[in-house]
Amino acid sequence: MCSVVNFNINGYHYKLPIIYGTFYEKAINISQLRENTGFITFDPGFKNTGITKSSISFIDGEKGVLLYRGYPIEQIINKCSFIETSYLILNGELPNTAQLKSFSEKIKKFNSIHKEINQILDKIPNFYHPMGILSSLTYILDIFINCLQEEDMYLHLLAKLPMLAALTYRKKVGLPPSHADDHLDYISNLLKMFFSIPNKSYEQNPIISDALNKILILHADHEQNCSTTTVRLLGSAHTGLFSSISAGMSALWGRLHGGANQAVIEMLETILKNGGNITKWIEKAKNKKDPFRLMGFGHRIYKNFDPRARIAKKVAENLIKKLRISDPILELAKNLEEKALQDSYFIEKKLYPNIDFYSGIIYQSIGIPKDMFTVMFALGRLPGWMAHWKEMKLNRDPIGRPRQIYIGYKKRNIKN
Ligand code: SDX
Numbered sequence: 001m002c003s004v005v006n007f008n009i010n011g012y013h014y015k016l017p018i019i020y021g022t023f024y025e026k027a028i029n030i031s032q033l034r035e036n037t038g039f040i041t042f043d044p045g046f047k048n049t050g051i052t053k054s055s056i057s058f059i060d061g062e063k064g065v066l067l068y069r070g071y072p073i074e075q076i077i078n079k080c081s082f083i084e085t086s087y088l089i090l091n092g093e094l095p096n097t098a099q100l101k102s103f104s105e106k107i108k109k110f111n112s113i114h115k116e117i118n119q120i121l122d123k124i125p126n127f128y129h130p131m132g133i134l135s136s137l138t139y140i141l142d143i144f145i146n147c148l149q150e151e152d153m154y155l156h157l158l159a160k161l162p163m164l165a166a167l168t169y170r171k172k173v174g175l176p177p178s179h180a181d182d183h184l185d186y187i188s189n190l191l192k193m194f195f196s197i198p199n200k201s202y203e204q205n206p207i208i209s210d211a212l213n214k215i216l217i218l219h220a221d222h223e224q225n226c227s228t229t230t231v232r233l234l235g236s237a238h239t240g241l242f243s244s245i246s247a248g249m250s251a252l253w254g255r256l257h258g259g260a261n262q263a264v265i266e267m268l269e270t271i272l273k274n275g276g277n278i279t280k281w282i283e284k285a286k287n288k289k290d291p292f293r294l295m296g297f298g299h300r301i302y303k304n305f306d307p308r309a310r311i312a313k314k315v316a317e318n319l320i321k322k323l324r325i326s327d328p329i330l331e332l333a334k335n336l337e338e339k340a341l342q343d344s345y346f347i348e349k350k351l352y353p354n355i356d357f358y359s360g361i362i363y364q365s366i367g368i369p370k371d372m373f374t375v376m377f378a379l380g381r382l383p384g385w386m387a388h389w390k391e392m393k394l395n396r397d398p399i400g401r402p403r404q405i406y407i408g409y410k411k412r413n414i415k416n
Contacts, residue, residue: 001018001020001024001026002018003017003018004016004017004018005018005028009037009039012037014036014037016028016029016030016032016033016036017029019053021053021058022058023058023060027050034403040403040405042405045300046224046229047300050224051224051229051232051400052224052232052391052392052395052397053395054223054224054388054391055069055092055391056068056069056089056221056223056384056387056388056391057069057089057221057222057223057384058070058223059222059223059301059302061299061301061302061303061304062303062304063304064302064304064305064306064307065307066222066307066308068085068088068089068220068221069088069089069092069093071088071094073217073218073307073308073311074307074311076088076217077214077217077218077311080094080217081185081186081187081213082186082187082213082216082217082220082380083100083103083104083107083158083185083186084100085217085220085383086158086220086382086383087099087100087103089220089221089383089384089387090154090383090386090387090390103155104185104186106152106155107155107158107159107186108159108180108182109155109159110152110155110156110159110160111159111160111163111180111182111189112163112179112180113141113144113160113163113164113167114144116144117137117140117141117144117164117167118167118177120137120140121133121137121167121168121171122171124136124171126171126172129253129371130165130168130169130172130371130372130374130375131249131250131252131253131259131371131374131375131378132253133164133168133171134161134164134165134168134249134375134378135246135247135249135250135253136246137164137167137168138157138161138164138242138245138246138249139242139243139246141156141157141160141164141242142240142242142243145242150390153241153242154241154386154390157241157242157245157382157386158382158383159180161378161379161382162186162189162190162193162379163180163193165190165194165372165375165376165378165379166178166190166193166194168372168375169194169368169369169372169375170194172369172371172372173369175197175198176198178192178193178194178196179193180193181193184204187209187212187213187216188204188209190212190379191204191208191209191212191366192204194367194368195367207319207322207323208319208323208366211315211318211319211362211365211366212362212366214311214315215312215315215359215362215363215376215380216376216379216380217380218308218311218312218355218359218380219308219355219359219376219377219379219380219381219384220380220381220383220384221381221383221384221387221388222381222384223301225257226251226252226254226256226257227248227249227251227252227257227258227381227385228248228381228384228385228388230244230247230248230250230251231244231245231247231248231385231388231389232388232389232392232397232400233400234247234248235388235389235392235393235397236392236397236398236399236400237399237400238399241386241389244385244389245382245385245386245389248378248381248385249378252374252377252378252381253374255295258356258374258377258378258381259374260295260296260354260356261296261355261356261359261360261363261373261374261377262360262370262371262373262374263295263296263356264295264296264333264356264357264360265329265360265361265364265370265373266295266370267281267294267295267296268329268332268333268336269329271332271336272328272329272332276332278332278335278336278339279339281294281336282294282336282339282340282343282345285297285340285345286343286345294336294340294346294351295356295357296353296354296356296357296358296360297340297346297351297352297353297354297357298349298351298352298354299352299354302352302354303350303352304350304352305352305353306352306353306354306355308354308355309352309353309354309355309357309358312355312357312358312359312362313334313337313353313357313358315358315362316330316358316361316362316365317330319362319365319366320361320365323365325365327361327364327365329361329364330361333357333358333361337353337357359373359376359377360373363376
């Protein structure tokens with residue numbers, strides 16, 4: 001394998017080192033490029049740019065592979081809980097029984113929030129989008145939490161984010177705040193905090209908790225996606241963990257990123273409401289003059305099936321069958337996927353369903369309202385965001401500060 005790349009500019013010869021990853025993905029190390037050649041690179045959207053070395057997750061977009069700390073997502077989804085997956089992503093190894101017990105107990109130790117959070121939540125108008133509420137409350141958490149141990153910060157967030165999400169949901173639907181139940185596992189506690197009704201016992205449904213466990217695992221980490229890179233960028237400026245995570249939530253909220261799960265259901269409902277003519281909507285998605293895009297389709301990295309979409313589709317089918325829900329949206333989604341994958345536009349552009357295409361159907365079947373879908377995505381992505389923030393510090397990544405190509409005015413003087 002070559003270790004340098006040689007090139008000439010204006011008759012001068014240069015060489016730059018090549019670095020290789022675990023699976024021999026290769027990169028030209030351009031950290032000395034400008035110093036040596038006076039040139040910078042130009043790569044809007046960082047489509048060809050690696051910003052760090054990471055060992056947390058790995059995606060092979062051509063083969064549709066996703067590994068968390070080396071373990072294939074297909075194995076994790078069947079053998080691990082979301083809390084075990086969170087431990088793996090944060091610490092690099094799967095926990096043994098004692099480690100898992102201690103991790104879960106420490107999280108329970110932090111599963112309360114200050115009364116001021118509820119008072120602040122009361123003041124937030126009901127029309128605020130849940131992602132805006134969650135991001136704001138996450139930032140505010142910083143005021144109330146003074147951790148001596150860095151690890152406790154991660155545990156506080158794993159404990160408190162589901163509480164903030166549940167409080168946000170309950171505020172929207174007019175239910176009083178709920179509290180954590182230490183006798184329950186992470187997922188059962190999350191569901192009870194969301195859906196329990198005062199003075200009534202909450203009956204857990206293992207079908208629903210299994211589906212929620214799986215869909216949170218599917219979201220746990222995904223290399224340098226927009227929101228994770230946002231968290232790393234803030235961390236590189238030595239911004240605190242809570243503020244960095246809060247900013248990551250705001251990045252996730254975007255319709256092209258984590259907001260797509262809500263946009264998918266809205267798209268499917270619109271198609272259904274307008275007669276369900278799939279061909280018409282696929283033609284709209286292909287029409288450059290039409291701003292309509294097939295939400296939940298396409299991915300910057302996956303040019304093959306998103307393995308998470310395959311799993312999410314099975315979880316959705318299984319959930320709907322076992323809950324005996326007749327959901328025309330799922331049928332429409334499957335027909336739309338089938339039709340799009342036979343269309344040359346989607347085949348040539350390698351546009352496949354991504355995680356967001358089916359995740360909304362799962363959330364909706366569990367009883368989560370559309371505008372809370374991205375909140376659920378954030379709950380799943382939390383371990384990944386925190387692991388990247390932690391790794392950025394361990395890597396001692398320099399403050400992120402890209403350059404630009406200036407195309408504005410030449411130097412000019414203000415006229416007197
Ligand atoms: C997530 O990065 C991650 O890992 C993200 C994520 C994670 O886990 O963190 O996986 C989660 O964000 C998944 C993506 C959710 N977003 C959507 O489903 C929104 C719809 N998808 C598109 O907006 C788009 O596919 C993106 C944003 C996902 C990817 O955009 P890229 O990589 O910048 O690709 P592009 O927009 O340049 O598209 C390439 C071509 C274009 O056509 P041409 O200009 O080359 O002729 O494909 C077309 C696009 O018009 N295209 C689509 C399309 N997606 C891309 N055409 C119709 N429908 C689509 N959905």
